[in-house]
Amino acid sequence: MSTDFLQTPLQFLKGVGPRKAADLKRAGLVTVEDLCYRLPFRYEDRSRMQPIASLRPGAKAAVLGEIKSARLSITRRRGFKIFNAVVSDASGAIRCTWMNQAYLADILHPHLQVVIFGDVKLDSTGLHFLNPEYELVTEDITGVHTGRIVPFYEKTGMVTPNMQRRLVRSALDQLPPAIPDILPADLRARLQLVPRRTALEESHFPSNEASIATLNAFRTPAQRRLIFEEFFLFQIGHAWRRHAAGTELKPFVPKVDDRIRAAAAKILPFKLTPGQRQAIREIVDDMRRPQPMHRLLQGDVGAGKTIVALLAALVAMENGLQVAFMAPTEILAAQHYATIARLLSQSRFRVDLLTGSTPGLHKHTLHAHIERGTTNLIVGTHALVQEGIRFHKLGLVIIDEQHRFGVVQRAALRAKGLRPDVLLMTATPIPRTLALTDYSELDVSKITDMPPGRQPVRTLVKPESRRDEVYQLVRGHLDAGRQAYVVYPLVEESEKIDLKSATEMADHLQHEIFPAYRVALLHGRMKPDAKERIMQAFAAGQIHILVSTTVVEVGVDVPNASIMIVEHAERFGLSQLHQLRGRVGRGPWESVGVLLYQAPWTDEARERLKALATTNDGFAIAERDLELRGPGDFFGTRQSGLPKLRTGDLVRDRDIMEEAHREARQLVADGGLTPELQQFVDERWEQQFGLIEVG
Ligand code: ADP
Numbered sequence: 001m002s003t004d005f006l007q008t009p010l011q012f013l014k015g016v017g018p019r020k021a022a023d024l025k026r027a028g029l030v031t032v033e034d035l036c037y038r039l040p041f042r043y044e045d046r047s048r049m050q051p052i053a054s055l056r057p058g059a060k061a062a063v064l065g066e067i068k069s070a071r072l073s074i075t076r077r078r079g080f081k082i083f084n085a086v087v088s089d090a091s092g093a094i095r096c097t098w099m100n101q102a103y104l105a106d107i108l109h110p111h112l113q114v115v116i117f118g119d120v121k122l123d124s125t126g127l128h129f130l131n132p133e134y135e136l137v138t139e140d141i142t143g144v145h146t147g148r149i150v151p152f153y154e155k156t157g158m159v160t161p162n163m164q165r166r167l168v169r170s171a172l173d174q175l176p177p178a179i180p181d182i183l184p185a186d187l188r189a190r191l192q193l194v195p196r197r198t199a200l201e202e203s204h205f206p207s208n209e210a211s212i213a214t215l216n217a218f219r220t221p222a223q224r225r226l227i228f229e230e231f232f233l234f235q236i237g238h239a240w241r242r243h244a245a246g247t248e249l250k251p252f253v254p255k256v257d258d259r260i261r262a263a264a265a266k267i268l269p270f271k272l273t274p275g276q277r278q279a280i281r282e283i284v285d286d287m288r289r290p291q292p293m294h295r296l297l298q299g300d301v302g303a304g305k306t307i308v309a310l311l312a313a314l315v316a317m318e319n320g321l322q323v324a325f326m327a328p329t330e331i332l333a334a335q336h337y338a339t340i341a342r343l344l345s346q347s348r349f350r351v352d353l354l355t356g357s358t359p360g361l362h363k364h365t366l367h368a369h370i371e372r373g374t375t376n377l378i379v380g381t382h383a384l385v386q387e388g389i390r391f392h393k394l395g396l397v398i399i400d401e402q403h404r405f406g407v408v409q410r411a412a413l414r415a416k417g418l419r420p421d422v423l424l425m426t427a428t429p430i431p432r433t434l435a436l437t438d439y440s441e442l443d444v445s446k447i448t449d450m451p452p453g454r455q456p457v458r459t460l461v462k463p464e465s466r467r468d469e470v471y472q473l474v475r476g477h478l479d480a481g482r483q484a485y486v487v488y489p490l491v492e493e494s495e496k497i498d499l500k501s502a503t504e505m506a507d508h509l510q511h512e513i514f515p516a517y518r519v520a521l522l523h524g525r526m527k528p529d530a531k532e533r534i535m536q537a538f539a540a541g542q543i544h545i546l547v548s549t550t551v552v553e554v555g556v557d558v559p560n561a562s563i564m565i566v567e568h569a570e571r572f573g574l575s576q577l578h579q580l581r582g583r584v585g586r587g588p589w590e591s592v593g594v595l596l597y598q599a600p601w602t603d604e605a606r607e608r609l610k611a612l613a614t615t616n617d618g619f620a621i622a623e624r625d626l627e628l629r630g631p632g633d634f635f636g637t638r639q640s641g642l643p644k645l646r647t648g649d650l651v652r653d654r655d656i657m658e659e660a661h662r663e664a665r666q667l668v669a670d671g672g673l674t675p676e677l678q679q680f681v682d683e684r685w686e687q688q689f690g691l692i693e694v695g
């Protein structure tokens with residue numbers, strides 16, 4: 001490989017001095033490659049010159065003409081500097097006005113040929129261009145800033161869009177005709193990808209024949225090629241790691257025979273849905289393989305993931321292996337423990353619960369049981385794996401409702417020399433594109449159906465002013481023997497205020513609205529055992545209305561609760577609201593979710609609530625949420641494992657990510673990794689995509 005011009009530091013580019021190089025570096029641009037792979041965010045057609053006489057106000061236009069006169073004046077009011085120039089062509093003349101750009105007087109001299117591009121305005125002073133872009137015309141009319149389809153770059157730091165345009169032009173001019181291409185030649189040929197050099201040129205400075213709409217959709221062959229390249233390199237790293245992990249072996253490999261099938265059938269309290277059956281089949285197939293399972297089980301709230309996990313646990317336990325079942329909160333851990341202990345009460349397996357609030361002495365006893373192997377299944381929070389617990393024969397780890405943390409936990413397990421099967425479960429449907437990034441190394445099972453008899457939650461969107469009506473609705477449910485949730489958002493910045501309003505609301509409901517019923521408050525700052533008591537009283541029907549902050553968000557299962565009011569629904573994200581309303585509709589009764597909003601609400605909030613009222617499909621909601629919020633906000637945290645991208649966009653370019661994913665897996669499976677790709681994966685992959693190493 002000849003020395004790669006793209007790796008040249010920008011300071012060696014013509015026209016870049018040390019000062020500018022420092023500015024560029026601060027904007028994250030160090031090499032020619034950095035510059036060339038920072039694509040425009042939009043394009044504008046400035047190629048068609050209009051006769052000046054045909055200009056109309058209110059539109060963008062480009063004209064080519066001669067500067068007839070130029071004058072700098074200073075307004076009296078606060079010393080505004082106004083530079084006026086008159087430009088004329090064969091058809092007529094027009095004035096161009098620039099505010100506070102006095103230096104233009106040194107550039108735009110009379111008699112020069114110039115291309116002007118910008119907004120045509122009409123006011124009392126007549127038709128004119130206001131603050132247009134300009135470019136002096138030398139012999140070649142195809143300019144950089146005007147007279148062509150022009151790229152627009154996002155401003156970063158001191159690097160202005162115009163500066164970047166000039167730099168990119170200069171870099172491309174110095175780029176050798178042949179540059180190395182990391183994409184394998186047969187892949188390029190098969191997918192008809194444009195050569196890298198052409199792709200760079202055409203992505204920045206498209207020929208005037210290119211369609212502006214296609215350019216702005218980022219779907220020209222040149223743009224596609226660069227986006228594909230980026231996604232493919234990203235996917236190659238994942239495919240490789242997945243492949244490498246597949247060569248790892250687990251210490252115990254479970255077997256499944258008729259005895260185990262019979263044991264499983266015995267604990268089943270109901271008939272599994274086809275979706276559940278399919279999921280358990282995929283999980284058990286994994287468990288019987290010599291490589292550790294790393295599978296994500298997705299299923300909407302109420303789809304019945306717990307029983308699927310328990311069946312997997314049973315397979316492990318019947319093979320003499322221990323199971324750790326982890327939940328994100330103590331409430332959920334306690335609830336899982338109760339369900340599981342009940343289902344396994346007739347079996348010979350011992351189930352224990354271990355959380356942060358387990359008393360010290362009991363904790364020590366539990367540790368001993370786990371270490372000796374007398375505890376078969378231990379339920380707890382994620383502290384289970386982090387704390388110094390030693391297992392006798394850990395075969396399966398189940399992690400509920402917290403997808404991301406599964407990756408971290410697996411790393412922690414590996415660090416301890418443990419390689420059990422890992423099953424992650426989530427009710428946050430992960431949009432396909434994100435599943436292809438963060439979860440690219442996971443296998444995914446989906447439960448897309450619901451247990452029989454489940455009625456979809458009816459969702460109402462109501463303004464604050466209709467609160468009385470909403471209370472009537474709640475009363476109807478309570479009088480029929482049902483229970484209700486009232487949920488308050490807890491936004492971190494205003495935690496105190498919201499907590500206060502939740503507390504006041506609980507008082508108000510108890511004393512003024514529903515004196516005949518019992519109201520209780522549950523919030524995140526309460527002591528675990530206090531929370532636990534309230535949850536249990538609610539589950540037992542002793543509390544009728546549970547006013548709560550979003551701690552009920554995940555997993556809580558009280559089938560008798562049939563109505564939920566979400567206060568300040570306009571503040572919640574789409575997926576979060578969907579999760580919340582999934583707390584109702586778990587029993588045979590018709591259930592209602594009321595989204596109360598307080599005006600004024602943003603268009604986006606309106607969109608969100610509308611989307612929610614029209615569908616119950618969690619996957620559709622997740623896709624919509626991703627579109628509305630963008631991938632960065634979707635998970636709410638930066639540690640979501642999303643790649644840092646230069647050219648591609650996870651939402652806009654989903655289809656390309658799919659293709660890249662397919663191709664990368666295929667190439668790795670075929671053993672076709674070229675030395676260049678291998679080197680990239682080994683040395684540059686993590687850094688390029690800004691991925692933190694976990695595991
Ligand atoms: P999630 O997927 O949200 O974790 P759960 O596992 O908590 O859902 O199940 C929700 C409710 O549905 C539970 O009360 C569970 O007992 C019940 N359930 C699960 N599967 C079935 C089924 N196949 N038939 C009837 N009820 C079921």
Ligand code: MG
Pocket residue numbers: 305306400555
């Ligand atoms: Mg659950």
